[in-house]
Amino acid sequence: MTVRAIEWVPGAGTDGRGVLRILDQTVLPASTTYLDLETVDALVAAIEVLAVRGAPALGVAGALGVVVALDEGRRVGWDAGRLDFEIDRVRNARPTAVNLAWGVDQVRGLMPQGREAVLRAALELAADDEAANRELSRQAADWLLARTGRDRLRILTHCNAGMLATSAWGTALGVVRELHARGAVEFVYADETRPLLQGARLTAWELAADGIPHAVQVDSAAASTILRGLVDCAVVGADRIAANGDVANKIGTLGVALACHEAGVPLLVAAPWSTVDLAMADGAGIEVEERAGDEVTTLAGVRTAPASSAGFNPAFDVTPARFVAAVATERGVIEPAAGQTPGDTAPPA
Template sequence: MVLAVEWREASGSIRLIDQTVLPDREEYLDITTVDALVDAIERLAVRGAPALGAVGGLGVVLAMLQGSREGWSAERLDTEIDRVRLARPTAVNLAWGVDQVRPAVTSGVAAVLDQARRLIEEDTAANRRLARLGADWILERTGKDVVRVVTHCNTGALATTAWGTAYGIVHELHDRGRLGLVYADETRPLLQGARLTSWELTQDGIDHVVEVDGAASSTILRGLVDVAIIGADRITANGDTANKVGSVALALACARAGIPFVVAAPSSTVDLATATGEEIVIEERSSDEVLTLAGRRVAPASARAFNPAFDVTPHDLISAIVTELGVVEPAKNPHPRLLAPIAG
């Protein structure tokens, strides 16, 4: 199984698989500076909520090592750690990973690295547990012997420390012999579904098709799938979820079709300090991602772009939220603190 994030002891570096060049090439980045790490995060060489949590923890180690080499003051070190923490504002796991290890900074690099490694080990185990819980819930809820799935963006090993969240459920269903055809949304504008999810499905021998984002709602309404399974970059206390833009369209179609819409994420993605989705800051990315293709402009020179990276799905459209700590059903049980039982 591919590792999206790995600590390299000998070089004191973070090794990342460069997800911007998949599936054409499998290349790795060995990151030794905060500048390089922030750049990798911002341009999505590393992405996915759990993977960003691991990067947040290891990024503090990286900043400490660079600070030691370059003689940074304590104030400069704090500033550089904050740069890592804030590199992507919508994804709560990045800040969470930094915050989990930051108290150990005064104890030295080894203590922080131990904490970061613990986060990675716990995330891998959490992915396995939530995959089992999610598969159990879906099979019971649908009553199907074989389940056809639509998914959005990428939530597999490339987006986590291993195995996957929403993809982990798909993989679990496959291993049980209970998975039918998977519809993988291409996920415009950066094609994480076509490039990354399809690559992982191919590696794992899972039967699938890639569909354009605009086809997903019709796929659901035509009865071609039994469940939609997506990940999340932030889940608020009331169960609203932020995920890759286009997710809410699947939720609306599922509500119309009467099939389950499932969100799967580690408990670290649950942000009890944020009450509702209205409080989530939505990252807006470069116009070039929309107006150009392979370096060539495809829109008129005067055209402008609107490029939000995420959208928010209201809790009343969500059939189940699955973390490693359990499953809740927001549409059935709305409550301001709904997520507390399955939050980390």
């Protein structure tokens, strides 16, 4: 399957200068709908409702969001202060994922050189993301096959870290895709994943399209599946990786990590280097986003909990480095559980 979750379409849009187009992931798999985003309001809303999501894709959204802001500002006459304010709105729309702010920061300094310089840099960032995903997938696949000693792997995934979460190819699911291309995947257990069932709706959609054998399971089954010996490894993405190797990822990842630790099954985190935040000493400093409680207390608009019951809905958790067998980026594979850290072993760019 080849699909672009986020791209810049030249010549489109109100003034023909191009438009940011995203695949609306809130309506998958029932509908394949694309949204053209021409305003900061529309982009921020799309980020907040998870129409576009996934750390690497958010990095691309941040970079291209600067172009969206420049184009909107030109149309409506924003001054420099208002433009900076609107770009900050994009940058801060999702606090846990470092890539969104990183993407904005990568291109923002080019604004004095003009809109075309910003656009070129944003498009290069998107191309680099795809190349990074393919390289980290290759290195992660090599590591997993060597570590497990198996020719064909039974894999557990949590949330969606495929091409829908990136500019193309995928991170954690890119690793699965690389293994599948080598004939090295026996079966995938895809956790349904709260919030918004991104594993059931999105990961399963990608696995089915690629013809990869799989089943969707409820999140609460993951620990049992691991401890029963049904999987050889777990592969997940990340929204932020601290300098000591602590990993922030979708809520439920910590439970998967604890079960893997107990069972002696490796947990591999796959993410581009842009997800590593060397300024963040450890996971204690990572802000954990909380989503609306009614995502927990209702189902399809129908109340499933008593009216007096509140919903507690953290979107992410932080897994300590000691439970992370490996972190694979395009720069190589490190082993946090063995004492290696991104901060200690970061190679030159």
